[in-house]
Amino acid sequence: MFNRILxxxxxxxxxRIIRACMEMNIESVAVYSTADKESLHVKLATKSICIGSGRAADSYLNMDAIITAAQVTGCDALHPGFGFLSENSEFVRKCEAAGITFIGPSADAMDALGNKSTARRMMMKAGVPVVPGSEGPVEDYKKLEKIAKKIGYPVLIKASAGGGGRGMRRVYKPEDLQKLYEEAKAETRACFNDDEMYVEKLVLNPRHIEFQILADEYGNVIHLGERDCSIQRKNQKLIEESPCMFIDEDLRKAMGKAAVTAAKAAGYNNAGTVEFVLDEKNHYYFIEMNTRIQVEHGVTEAVTGIDLIKWQIRIAFGEPLNLKQKDVRLKGHAIECRINAEDPAKGFMANTGKITFLNIPGGPGVRVDTLLYNGYETSPFYDSMMAKIIVHAQTRLEAIRRMRRALLELVTEGIITNGDFDYLLLHHPDFVKGNYNVGFIEEHMDEILAWDKAVDE
Structure with a gap:
């Protein structure tokens, strides 16, 4: 096995990765920026090394600094986590050139799937259902206009290199097409230095369903069931759960088979996630594949009992999957709430501050992955997600009640979070019944904020 992982x-x-390394008797090296000098991951790792200033471009996105850090600390492998360089094929190739094993898919698979229009063409060829739209990138507005007219409005303009909802625009009428197209191109150019776009039919208020897959380098691919990620705000997930209460065993098998086919078509290995939209008639369509561990991986771990981080490490080392599809069983129900340092009453504006008192929820069936500790000061340089609360119970209703209890126990004095908003959302009758889709928060936002204000008063 690897001796030391950066x-x-x-x-x-x-x-999370450092803890998995500890349990596998592997040493870990934490990299950190000057802004993260007092961060918890720095204190928990076997070794730590500063790689630059607070700006991500100077530290966590600095490929050469990270690879140099791996070399000088004697690491034989590197785990990218999610975000930052986790889906950057150039970084994968730099790691390989330096003799460092990248814990993730190959650069070629990442290239094939990282460009969403290319991935779309690949899935069409493999027979995986895709949303009607352009077969590849749309080079200019005239072509976009022609395709949009053919598939019919509303349409969804998407960036080939996009992610996190950036470079995406919904267009409901022809007169708005050009303006929104130019907006999307400008945004994706600024965020990803790439303004290649494609277009597809907008499936109105679908469910967002993703399938976790594991694939080794010997051609063995399995799926670990689905996660319902439909509770979103501005195309960013807020609450995830598994299994989806509206997917029966036949549909699960069909979507799971499509996810496995997608991974095989790309020559994929390691952990990955195949994302679908599911319409009101239970027709499913491939939208993209994430070539990294997901934020919400803990939901799948809870219902399957399979440690995804450890399997990422084993697969990267060259071990074959000893799990068969028949070995995967979804037991009980799991829900995850993302806890972000943001104020829902102010348009979810991110805020910073120092934790003056912290209480982390606990008890049976509750897991909290967090960077917080008493005295921790949040940074304006990075993402606002501070914690993930994951609960597991025998039934969905029990899981909802357990999550409500956990959110009540969460105390983060010194910063404002969306915890209260999540708590109220979990009481909404439609959420409890499972009657929700990707438009749920937008539809009920004012209602939930009014409840929040009433509680404060």
Whole structure:
């Protein structure tokens, strides 16, 4: 097995990887920026090394600094976590050139799937259902206009290199097409230095369903069931759960088979996630594949009992999967709430501050992945996610009640979080019944904020 792994990330995912290394008797090296000098992942790793200033471009996105750090600390492998360089094929190739094993898919698979229009063409060829739209990138507005007219409005303009909802625009009428197209191109150019776009039919208010897959280098691929990630705000997930209460065993088998086919078509290995939209008639369509560990991986771990981080490490080392599809069983129900340092009453504006008192929820069936500790000061340089609360119970209703209890126990004095908003959302009758889709928060936002204000008063 690897002797020492460099963790090329920060926050709760860095801590999660370090903990897996500890349990596998592998040494870990934490990299950190000057802004993260007092961060928890730095304190927990076997070794730590500063790689630059607070700006991500100077530290966590600095490929040469990270690879140099791995070399000088004697690391034989590197885990990228999620975000930052986790889906950057150039970084994978730099690691390989330096003799460092990248814990993730190959650069070629990452290239094939990282460009969403290319991935779309690949899935069409493999027979995986895709949303009607352009077969590849749209080079200019005239072509976009022609395709949009053919598939019919509303349409969804998407960036080939996008992610996190950036470079995406919904267009409901022809007269708005050009303006929104130019907006999307400008945003993706600024965020990803790439303004290649494609277009597809907008499936109105679908469910967002993703399948976790594991694939080794010997062609063995399995899926670990689905996660319902439909509770979103501005295309960013807020609450995830598994299994989806509206997917029966036949549909699960069909979507799982499509996810496995997608991974095989790309020659994929390691952990990955195949994302689908599911319409009201239970027709499913491939939208993209994430070539990294997901934020919400803990939900799948809870219902399957399979440690995804440890399997990432084993697969990267060259071990074959000893799990068969028949070995995977979804037991009980799991829900995850993302806890972000943001104020829902102010448009979810991110805020910073120092934790003056912290209480982490506990008890049976509760897991909290977090970077927080008493005295921790949040940074304006990075993502606002501070913690993930994951609960597991025998039934969905029991899991909802357990999550409500956990959110009540969470105390983060010194910063404002979305914890209260999540708590109220979990009481909404439609959420409890499972009657929700990707438009749920937008539809009920004012209602939930009014409840929050009433509680404060």
């Amino acid at each position: 963790v090329a990330n920060r926050g709760e995912i860095a801590i």
